[in-house]
Amino acid sequence: SMAFLTRQLCRGVSTSAVRNVVIKNVTIIGGGQMGAGIAQVAAATGHRVTLVDTEDDVLKKAKGIEGSLKRVVKKKFADNPQAGEEFIQKVLQNVSTSTDSVSAAQSSDLVLEAIVENLKVKQDIFGQLDKVAPEHTIFASNTSSLPITDIASATNRLDRFGGLHFFNPVPMMKLVEVIATSATSKETFDSLLDFSRVLGKTPVSCKDTPGFIVNRLLVPCLAEAVRLYERGHGSKEDIDIAMKLGAGYPMGPFELADFVGLDTIKFILDGWSEKYPSNPLFAPIDLLNKLVAEGKLGKKTGEGFYKHK
Numbered sequence: 001s002m003a004f005l006t007r008q009l010c011r012g013v014s015t016s017a018v019r020n021v022v023i024k025n026v027t028i029i030g031g032g033q034m035g036a037g038i039a040q041v042a043a044a045t046g047h048r049v050t051l052v053d054t055e056d057d058v059l060k061k062a063k064g065i066e067g068s069l070k071r072v073v074k075k076k077f078a079d080n081p082q083a084g085e086e087f088i089q090k091v092l093q094n095v096s097t098s099t100d101s102v103s104a105a106q107s108s109d110l111v112l113e114a115i116v117e118n119l120k121v122k123q124d125i126f127g128q129l130d131k132v133a134p135e136h137t138i139f140a141s142n143t144s145s146l147p148i149t150d151i152a153s154a155t156n157r158l159d160r161f162g163g164l165h166f167f168n169p170v171p172m173m174k175l176v177e178v179i180a181t182s183a184t185s186k187e188t189f190d191s192l193l194d195f196s197r198v199l200g201k202t203p204v205s206c207k208d209t210p211g212f213i214v215n216r217l218l219v220p221c222l223a224e225a226v227r228l229y230e231r232g233h234g235s236k237e238d239i240d241i242a243m244k245l246g247a248g249y250p251m252g253p254f255e256l257a258d259f260v261g262l263d264t265i266k267f268i269l270d271g272w273s274e275k276y277p278s279n280p281l282f283a284p285i286d287l288l289n290k291l292v293a294e295g296k297l298g299k300k301t302g303e304g305f306y307k308h309k
């Protein structure tokens with residue numbers, strides 16, 4: 001918006017020679033659940049978005065952004081469906097897709113990565129893009145559990161690298177965790193905070209510690225729920241009902257696990273248990289490993305702890 005631009009420009013002129021980057025062109029690497037959701041919200045708030053995935057199929061499905069937009073619009077434009085339809089078309093025009101991350105990064109103010117939760121794969125992509133992205137471009141990762149410092153170490157832009165952690169489903173969840181490493185500049189950090197606010201989200205800041213805030217609390221809760229079930233102390237259904245009605249969670253732990261993806265949860269736990277072997281909260285879980293080995297990853301594959309239509 002104009003107000004935002006004015007604020008940005010004033011701040012840049014008045015405070016320092018290094019201006020905060022006003023993020024307008026956004027490249028999102030990874031068009032899965034999270035990448036597509038972030039793309040949708042960024043496009044809906046007037047950014048030009050390029051969504052990159054290695055899989056053409058994923059990019060076709062990410063056009064399913066339209067389905068999510070329809071749900072948003074149904075409420076937001078309840079009394080003016082015509083304006084709602086125009087809004088959807090405008091948002092979709094802001095999103096382009098590509099399988100070529102190198103060319104996508106070249107005209108980008110922010111490269112935000114939301115690919116598989118694997119340090120080496122994330123380092124590879126950032127190392128490659130660091131060589132081709134413009135000087136001013138900020139890099140950020142949506143990682144759930146990996147140290148931002150370790151991901152950033154593959155690049156030569158440590159001052160322009162931070163964590164930007166969104167929550168699923170991105171169009172609905174208001175929180176963004178913004179993570180600065182010890183090398184992230186204040187300008188970069190402020191740009192990421194501003195960007196989160198322009199997206200309509202509420203940012204919180206957190207140090208580069210395992211799981212940041214939310215996952216450091218949620219992942220052990222989920223893991224304990226599965227262990228409780230494995231011990232035969234309660235059914236999945238009852239544990240879910242209990243946490244919904246007794247703790248006010250919108251979804252029970254098994255529902256949430258299926259929603260998030262069991263593979264992602266396994267990646268998180270495996271990484272933490274390797275790094276912190278003495279913490280029993282992070283210990284591997286047989287049932288989780290078994291389901292993942294069977295390809296039962298949750299909602300995205302049609303079955304996880306539960307079957308999904």
Ligand SMILES: CCCCCCCC(=O)CC(=O)SCCNC(=O)CCNC(=O)[C@H](O)C(C)(C)COP(=O)(O)OP(=O)(O)OC[C@H]1O[C@@H](n2cnc3c(N)ncnc32)[C@H](O)[C@@H]1OP(=O)(O)O
Pocket residue numbers: 068069071072074075143144166167168169170171172173214215218219222250251256257260264265268
């Ligand atoms: C497990 C721990 C390990 C985590 C490890 C990694 C993960 C991470 O790094 C961080 C995370 O993201 S953790 C997960 C955070 N997310 C949550 O906790 C979600 C909990 N669930 C909810 O808030 C609601 O059930 C929810 C908002 C989803 C849905 O609301 P309801 O329950 O009321 O269900 P509905 O009736 O279907 O929806 C109501 C209205 O919500 C809108 N909506 C839902 N999904 C949407 C979407 N994807 N896009 C757009 N709009 C959406 C929609 O307006 C819907 O209304 P209708 O469409 O008219 O029904």
Ligand SMILES: NC(=O)C1=CN([C@@H]2O[C@H](COP(=O)(O)OP(=O)(O)OC[C@H]3O[C@@H](n4cnc5c(N)ncnc54)[C@H](O)[C@@H]3O)[C@@H](O)[C@H]2O)C=CC1
Pocket residue numbers: 029030031032033034035052053054055058101113114115116117118121125142143144145165166167168259260261264
């Ligand atoms: N699922 C969740 O609830 C949340 C996940 N996250 C994090 O976001 C990231 C992505 O998670 P999801 O969207 O759930 O995964 P997903 O499996 O739905 O999507 C990942 C996508 O990345 C693509 N991809 C893999 N390697 C690539 C590469 N080198 N270049 C381009 N595309 C590539 C895959 O084809 C896939 O479409 C992970 O780091 C995860 O920990 C963060 C918050 C919530």
